[in-house]
Amino acid sequence: MSMAFDKVLDARGLACPMPIIKARQEINTLQPEKVLKVLSTDRGSVKDFQGWAQTAKNITLLAQETEKEDGKEVYVHYVKRVS
Amino acid sequence: MTKQHAQVTEWTVREQKERLDRRANFFILDVRNRDEFSAWKIEGRETPRMLNIPYFEMLEQGGKDDFIESIIAYTSRELVGQLPKDRPIVAVCAKGDTSAYVADGLRQLGYDAVNLQGGMRAWGNFYEINPVTESRELSVYQINRPARGCLSYVIVSDGQAAIIDPLRHIETYLDVTRAKGFRIEQVIDTHGHADHISGGPALAGQLRRPYYLHPYDAIHPIDLLPARVPFEYLRDGQPLAVGKARIQVLHIPGHTLGNVACLLNESFLFTGDSIFINSIARPDLGGRGETWAGLHYHSLRRLLGLPDTVVVLPGHFSSPQEANVDRLFMASLGELKEKNDGLRMTQASEEAFVQYILGSLPEFPPQYVEIKRVNAGLLVVDEEKASELELGKNVCALAHAYKADPT
Numbered sequence: 001m002s003m004a005f006d007k008v009l010d011a012r013g014l015a016c017p018m019p020i021i022k023a024r025q026e027i028n029t030l031q032p033e034k035v036l037k038v039l040s041t042d043r044g045s046v047k048d049f050q051g052w053a054q055t056a057k058n059i060t061l062l063a064q065e066t067e068k069e070d071g072k073e074v075y076v077h078y079v080k081r082v083s
Numbered sequence: 084m085t086k087q088h089a090q091v092t093e094w095t096v097r098e099q100k101e102r103l104d105r106r107a108n109f110f111i112l113d114v115r116n117r118d119e120f121s122a123w124k125i126e127g128r129e130t131p132r133m134l135n136i137p138y139f140e141m142l143e144q145g146g147k148d149d150f151i152e153s154i155i156a157y158t159s160r161e162l163v164g165q166l167p168k169d170r171p172i173v174a175v176c177a178k179g180d181t182s183a184y185v186a187d188g189l190r191q192l193g194y195d196a197v198n199l200q201g202g203m204r205a206w207g208n209f210y211e212i213n214p215v216t217e218s219r220e221l222s223v224y225q226i227n228r229p230a231r232g233c234l235s236y237v238i239v240s241d242g243q244a245a246i247i248d249p250l251r252h253i254e255t256y257l258d259v260t261r262a263k264g265f266r267i268e269q270v271i272d273t274h275g276h277a278d279h280i281s282g283g284p285a286l287a288g289q290l291r292r293p294y295y296l297h298p299y300d301a302i303h304p305i306d307l308l309p310a311r312v313p314f315e316y317l318r319d320g321q322p323l324a325v326g327k328a329r330i331q332v333l334h335i336p337g338h339t340l341g342n343v344a345c346l347l348n349e350s351f352l353f354t355g356d357s358i359f360i361n362s363i364a365r366p367d368l369g370g371r372g373e374t375w376a377g378l379h380y381h382s383l384r385r386l387l388g389l390p391d392t393v394v395v396l397p398g399h400f401s402s403p404q405e406a407n408v409d410r411l412f413m414a415s416l417g418e419l420k421e422k423n424d425g426l427r428m429t430q431a432s433e434e435a436f437v438q439y440i441l442g443s444l445p446e447f448p449p450q451y452v453e454i455k456r457v458n459a460g461l462l463v464v465d466e467e468k469a470s471e472l473e474l475g476k477n478v479c480a481l482a483h484a485y486k487a488d489p490t
Contacts, residue, residue, distance in 0.1 A: 016138075017180070017181040021142065024148075047118055051116040055139060055143045056143045
C-alpha cells in the first residue's frame with residue numbers, strides 16, 4: 001500500500017535527529033503541494049514525525065506506514081509541503 | 084547541516100542516579116516528544132525540576148537549517164526565563180544522540196549543560212546493587228532497576244547463590260557472581276511476569292542450572308498456551324536449600340495463578356508481586372480481576388499470618404520514595420500491616436477487599452500480554468523490540484500507588 005510522492009529521502013540507518021533534520025531540508029527544496037517520502041529505521045521517527053508535522057506550519061503529514069525489509073522494520077512517512 | 088557530532092560533556096546514567104540519590108541541584112531538559120515524556124520520565128526521591136520541549140519544536144521554531152543554530156535561536160528567544168544558570172542542566176532524549184546537540188547549543192549560550200549519555204534507553208537499562216545483609220552465613224543483595232521500578236535478588240550462603248526474579252540483562256547477575264566469587268545454583272521466578280522480560284530461562288540455560296516457576300504460570304493466561312521454556316515445578320511448601328540457607332516456597336495465587344513468595348530462614352519474605360512497600364499487587368493482569376481478587380485476598384491473609392518481624396522484600400516499587408535511607412526497599416510485615424492500605428484492607432472482610440481492589444485497577448498496558456508471551460517462550464524478540472516492550476514504569480500495583488505527576 002503506497003502513496004504518490006515526488007521525492008524520496010532515504011534516511012535509513014540514520015539516528016535521531018537526522019531523519020527530521022534532513023526531511024526539513026528536503027521539504028524546503030520542494031514546491032508547495034509536492035510530497036516527500038521519507039524512509040527511516042528509527043522507531044522513534046513515528047511519533048517524532050507526527051509531532052514535527054503538528055508544529056511546522058508549512059507541512060502536513062499525509063500518512064505513515066511500516067514495512068518489513070530483511071527482517072528489519074522501515075518506517076515510511078509521507079510529508080506534503082503545503083505552503 | 085555540517086555540524087559533526089560535537090565533543091560533548093556528558094554524564095552517565097550511573098552518575099545521574101548518584102546525583103539523584105544525594106539530591107544534587109540540577110535541572111532536566113527532556114527533548115523527547117510529549118507522549119513519551121508523559122509516559123515516563125526520570126524520577127528520584129526528590130525529582131529535579133524539568134522542562135519538556137520536543138527537539139523538533141526547537142528545530143522548527145528556531146527556524147535555522149542547522150540544528151544547533153536552531154537550538155540557540157529558540158532557547159534565546161523562548162527559554163531564557165525557564166532555564167537556570169545556577170546549576171547544571173542535563174539534556175535528555177530517547178537514545179542520547181539528539182540531546183548531545185541540545186547540550187552543545189546550551190553551552191554555547193553559557194549554560195552549564197551536559198548530555199545524558201545513552202538517553203532514556205540507557206536509564207531504562209541501568210541497574211544498581213545494594214546489600215540487604217552481608218555475612219559469611221548469609222548475604223542478600225537487592226538489585227534495583229530504578230527506571231522501571233523492578234527489584235530482583237541474589238541470596239548467597241556458603242558460596243552458593245539463588246537468584247530471584249532476574250531481569251533480562253543477565254550480565255548484571257553474572258558480574259555480581261564473578262565479583263563476589265559465588266556460584267549460582269538456582270534461578271527462581273516468583274511468577275510469570277507481565278511488566279518485564281525475565282532473564283530466568285536465559286540465565287539458567289547459560290549456567291545449566293534449574294529455572295524454577297510454578298506450573299500454573301507456565302500457561303499464558305490470555306492465549307491459554309503452554310510455555311515452551313524448560314522449567315522445574317515449584318509447589319507450595321517446597322523447600323529449597325542455598326548453601327546453609329533455607330527457602331520455603333509459599334504458593335500465593337492472586338496476582339497470577341502461579342504466584343509464589345519465598346520465605347528465607349523464616350526471616351526474609353521475598354514477596355514478588357503480592358505485597359509492595361506502599362501497596363499490593365493487582366490481580367487483573369490475567370484478564371480475570373473479579374475472579375482472582377478473592378484468591379488474592381486469601382493469599383495475602385496467609386502472608387499476614389507470618390510473624391510481624393519478618394522483613395518484606397518486594398518485586399517492585401512505584402516511587403523512589405519507598406526506599407529507606409540505605410536506598411533499600413524493605414519493611415517489616417508488622418510495619419506494613421499498619422501503614423500499607425492494601426494490607427489494611429486485607430484485614431477487613433473479603434467483600435470489602437474485593438470492592439477495594441476492583442475500584443483501584445490502573446490501566447492495562449497492552450504490551451503486558453506480549454511480554455508474558457516472551458516469558459513463556461511463545462515469542463522471541465530482538466534487543467530493540469525487547470527494549471521497546473519494556474519502556475516505562477511498571478504498573479503492577481493498585482492505582483493509588485502512583486502519585487500524581489509532581490511536575
